[in-house]
């Protein structure tokens with residue numbers, strides 16, 4: 123089944139699990155696990171074995187292997203653990219070739235020597251990967267081009283370049299090299315900001331990509347583990363025509379968006395992948411990632427306001443709110459169009475929960491109409507919520523740590539401003555709605571809350587935009603004092619409906635499917 127999909131997507135990129143262990147038995151055990159989890163091949167790191175006995179151990183490892191194997195014996199001067207004599211190291215690699223290894227990974231610095239030592243002795247299917255590692259930076263495109271040429275010059279069957287990302291823009295240079303290389307190439311960018319290089323390797327034609335065996339799961343969707351690659355990103359279906367979507371933010375690692383969006387794309391048969399994009403500078407990001415392949419983006423902390431400024435066109439609602447949480451690259455001219463789906467997400471979630479609990483004049487009337495609505499926070503989410511509540515006829519008060527920002531937003535929506543300190547003693551009228559839009563209470567600082575439990579008793583409805591964890595300290599306490607509570611998860615799923623419609627161009631998101639994905643997997 124998966125193989126059929128590979129053929130359809132044109133994806134020939136292999137999935138390789140590096141095996142790092144101290145004993146031969148552990149490596150064999152890990153190899154079986156890698157096979158069960160869907161790896162195509164493994165990399166055996168000889169330098170991590172303690173008391174390595176080349177002939178004896180290689181024989182067992184290669185005879186008993188259950189997957190094709192790359193044998194690597196990485197010296198300390200290239201980031202490995204081997205510290206001994208170079209001759210012994212290269213002899214062990216030579217022996218691995220003779221004992222039937224499928225690939226050897228050898229460093230560029232010694233590749234000429236190694237290649238001449240195997241001349242005329244190379245088994246027909248055996249391949250040599252010549253590698254170069256940079257643990258500090260990613261060189262310029264020109265320098266990377268020179269590096270590829272030097273590696274090719276050694277007679278390598280496969281070129282491997284591993285660099286380090288100090289900025290997500292670095293990864294674009296490796297994509298450029300992958301696309302333009304005339305020989306099989308592995309391009310990998312290390313570090314959290316480079317993780318996207320592994321997920322997108324099939325898109326840009328990498329020979330293989332690495333995924334760890336780690337039992338990381340959907341709570342860390344940004345980690346390139348075998349399970350995540352296959353279960354969250356549907357690695358086998360990524361091909362040259364796959365469009366790239368992603369969440370721009372910092373931090374982004376906690377976000378479960380890839381789980382929801384990739385599964386939704388799959389259910390729609392939409393050829394796209396959704397990844398985390400750990401971005402420091404959003405303007406620089408768009409300068410570098412300007413190709414139509416990068417088709418759409420969710421935007422989160424701290425970029426929503428900058429996103430508005432750099433879009434070529436902004437939807438009037440997003441303009442009024444002053445924040446953009448969705449960007450679509452228009453296919454006809456490549457222009458970036460900004461939208462805001464947060465306000466609809468939050469407001470419709472609150473309205474939904476309030477219907478039935480409050481007396482309304484007519485079915486068409488919003489339960490927010492005429493009611494007092496307090497927004498805690500004046501950032502991107504706060505602006506969207508305040509704008510939406512105002513549109514529904516609520517009277518708005520903004521409470522924020524920085525009073526000036528509260529005042530600014532209050533002026534925008536015709537409301538009042540107070541400080542976060544004042545909120546504790548504030549006496550609201552009956553049936554007042556309280557909405558937190560600060561990040562207080564967000565994972566990992568889950569004990570945080572913007573208001574005391576005592577003060578919470580005065581509110582009829584409490585909403586929290588924070589959605590990790592699902593039940594925040596604020597919601598937990600609000601529930602205890604008997605308020606109607608509305609979770610940030612509900613806002614998140616509803617704003618996601620809007621994003622999916624904008625990304626896929628479909629008039630209606632598959633809401634039931636998306637709710638099922640959330641229920642089962644998030």
Ligand code: NAP
Nearest residue numbers: 499500501502503504523524559560561587589610613614
């Ligand atoms: P933002 O633009 O950076 O604004 C952050 C707000 O939180 C500001 O008002 C800031 O006050 C306040 N704040 C931050 N740390 C604080 C602290 N220690 N004490 C008091 N106030 C503090 O962020 P945002 O985009 O609006 O996001 C805010 C929260 O909403 C995040 O947790 C985000 O995950 C969540 N959110 C959820 C959804 C959803 O779909 N459920 C959508 C969007 C956002 P100052 O002005 O004083 O700095």
